[in-house]
Amino acid sequence: MSAELIRLDAATLGAKIAAKEVSSTEVTRACLDQIAETDGDYHAFLHVASEQALADAARVDAAVAAGESLPSPQAGVPLALKDVFTTTDMPTTAGSRILEGWQPPYDSTVVSRLRAAGAVVIGKTNLDEFAMGSSTENSGFFPTTNPWDASRVPGGSSGGSAAAVAARFAPLALGTDTGGSIRQPAALCGVVGLRPTYGRVSRYGIVAYASSLDQAGPFATTVADTALLLEAMWGHDPADSTSIPSEPEPALARLEEGVAGLRVGVVEELTDVGGIQPEVRAAVETARNLFEKAGAEVDTVSVPSVEYGLSAYYIIAPAEASSNLARYDGVRYGLRAPAGEVATMNALTREAGFGAEVKRRIMLGTYALSAGYYDAYYGQAQRVRTLIIRDFARAYERFDVLLAPTSPTTAFELGAKTSDPLAMYLSDVCTIPTNLTGATAISVPAGLDAAGLPIGVQVLAPALGEAVLLRAARALEVGFAFTARPNLGGPS
Ligand code: GLN
Helix, strand or coil, rough: HHHCCCCCCHHHHHHHHHHCCCHHHHHHHHHHHHHHHHHHHHHHHHEEHHHHHHHHHHHHHHHCCCCCCCCCCCCEEEEEEECCECCCCCCCCCHHHHHHHCCCCCCCHHHHHHCCCCEEEEEEECCCCCCCCCCCCCCCCCCCCCCCCEEEECCCCCCCHHHHHHHHCCEEEECCCCCCCHHHHHHCCCCCCEECCCCCCCCCCCCCCCCCCCCCCEHHHHHHHHHHHHHHHHHCCCCHHHCCCCCCCHHHHHHHHHHCCEEEEEEHHCCCCCCHHHHHHHHHHHHHHHHCCCEEEEEECCHHHHHHHHHHHHHHHHHHHHHHHCCCCCCCCCCCCCCCCCHHHHHHHHHHHHHHHHHHHHHHHHHCCCCCCCHHHHHHHHHHHHHHHHHHHHHHHHHCCEECCCCCCCCCCCCCCCCCHHHHHHHCCCHHHHHHHHEEEEEEEEEHHHCEEEEEEEEEEEECCHHHHHHHHHHHHHHHHCCCCCCCCCCC
């Protein structure tokens, strides 16, 4: 029974819970059992909240038993949270030793909204420290491995959430995407991951990395579940000054409208990016054919400035991070190194609490923002950002959505890129342009490579284009009919 339950998607589970075919408690126990049995191999979780999850589940079951209508179609379904979302009843570490033991005094807006929708929060997942990385190996605690092959990385920085959904520890999870941290791990773990338009999802209560690029979004096993989770979390939040005030356009209801007549542009520079694995390139070609077969009009498009995206990002993101991370001074949160004098305490706390990658980025960002260099680096990067925004706007005059790989390669071996930060940074070459433009994009599973590892393809849409984005992604999901799963143990 529990082996079957963990294989079901969130929409199916939610419907069964509402129809009293199964209880939320049974579903939650099935997920908790799967975590207990196999998370020792993957380390997707930093914190498993068994008691709270079972209490959440019992509340939903009581509402069902009392004949009350449930607050959402996903009520009673387990949800895993990347450990950057503040939660009053669980620690929040952002994967960093500097926040070890910190218990936030409030829930982030998205967590409050999802709790109100009846979500069962099952735990907090591992990540690269402060979401800086592409493999989860920069976690201050331990790396997460890929459920398809535990010698490989799950991607990052939201690797714990992607691995949790792939390993069926929860049918739904949340991540954040500053440069690709939802889409790249989704691709490497064979699940769906969506980065919403900047400002669509509240950032209130999310540990900040680079505030002009950060955005939270859903992971799921299907496009429909991705839409379901997105619709429960998005919308205006007065507590976030960058939150978009308009009402989002419904997406789930329009998922099956198809792509007949939709104009799809295949981004040349991203599809022919250096170092692309031939099987990933071939998957984009297959996606192109699937779109054509479904009635879309497909052509190639050039977005020349994306070539400079990575360089601009690695100035802008560290610059913003160096400012955001100044707050970890041993006074307000978490770790405090013993020292007699405040400035020494600040320095010793930061020395002990931050890992190597975080320190590298603070130094990079501080340098780029310093007097005399500001215009040469930060100013120049912002100009490049404007060029990329203009190039995409031009592409969207001709096309409704764009198509590209998500990651140039499938999951790489643990340790393969840890000694070469630049090689690691290249993992996000195809995802970063979306963050720089504030737009939305999704990664959809597109088959397996010769080693049996999942491949993801990416659909991109203009800002506020989630409805068309999800509709296009659904067409690819139908076309690829990806049903492979990692070995979950027990009967399949
Ligand atoms: N890998 C990119 C970085 O290290 C993106 C991370 C993210 O999206 N949080 O910055």
